[in-house]
Amino acid sequence: MASETAGRFERESVKHDPMSWMLAPRQVFDGATAIDACLSRDACLRGILVHGLGLGLDVERAAIDALMAEDDDDFDEREAEYLYGDRPRGIGNPARGRASRATRLRLYTATICDTRDNTMFQAFHASVARSAVEVRKRLSRSLGAELAEVAEIRLGLHEASPLVIALVPAAVIEVIRQMQRDCASPGAKTFEVNIHQSIQA
Structure with missing residues (x-):
């Protein structure tokens, strides 16, 4: 702060x-x-x-x-489905239509705010993937399983999110917007934005 x-x-x-x-x-x-x-x-x-x-x-x-x-209310039904990745959310299988949509490449963003040992860690991540499960695995590889578990993963870019406002410069926002409009571009699979900061109380 x-x-x-x-x-x-x-x-x-x-x-x-x-x-x-x-x-x-x-x-x-x-x-x-x-x-x-x-x-x-x-x-x-x-x-x-x-x-x-x-x-x-x-x-x-x-x-x-x-x-x-x-x-928080800006979620739609599909975002809620993807947010929790492969964690159980109830009985039954997802509808066929949702399963087919999940195979398309889409822009996902993730935010993390975690406090431990008097240090607050804040992070923003953006990448193109087929599901939140894939994004969470990326975060696990780069930040570790504990931080990946608390990440809030959402479809698309949510510019009104407090952590996005705090962490992501306007120029980077514009780059992410461009990628969101063209997830089928050749560079989409390797596109990734990671911004971290630590605040010690």
């Missing part, structure tokens, strides 16, 4: 000390300071959204939660 705060204040020429912001009580964290609150994943995501969208120095928590809920 410290890097997000300092980066935003520098980017927007905010005449406010980033550390003072981190140490002052904030409505968005229910009156707690950012340093204390951001040990929680959800609170940290709220802070990232505040700075990523430039929503002033403080906002009501309810407003940020509403934005996060809108992003």
Whole structure:
């Protein structure tokens, strides 16, 4: 959160000390300071959204939660199916139509926010695959099985996601958009974007 705060204040020429912001009580964290609150994943995501969208120095928590809920509600039925990969989700087999759609190459994105040992690890991944299972295997190879397990994998690019706002530069967003429009291109199978950062509390 410290890097997000300092980066935003520098980017927007905010005449406010980033550390003072981190140490002052904030409505968005229910009156707690950012340093204390951001040990929680959800609170940290709220802070990232505040700075990523430039929503002033403080906002009501309810407003940020509403934005996060809108992003969560953006799933469609197929995304929900792919999100959990090969993990069991109930009795029965997927419909034939869904199975056939899963064989096509599509753009998938994944975000990870994991906190352990007072360090928050954040990551963004984008690649072209036939299913979320394939993407999760890639993440397992590059980041390890534990982080791959907590990855949120989604069809397409979701630019309103707090971690996408925080981690992915505009120029990279445009490259990903281009690939999303042309997953049949020769370079699609090797296309991959990985952005990581670690924040120590």
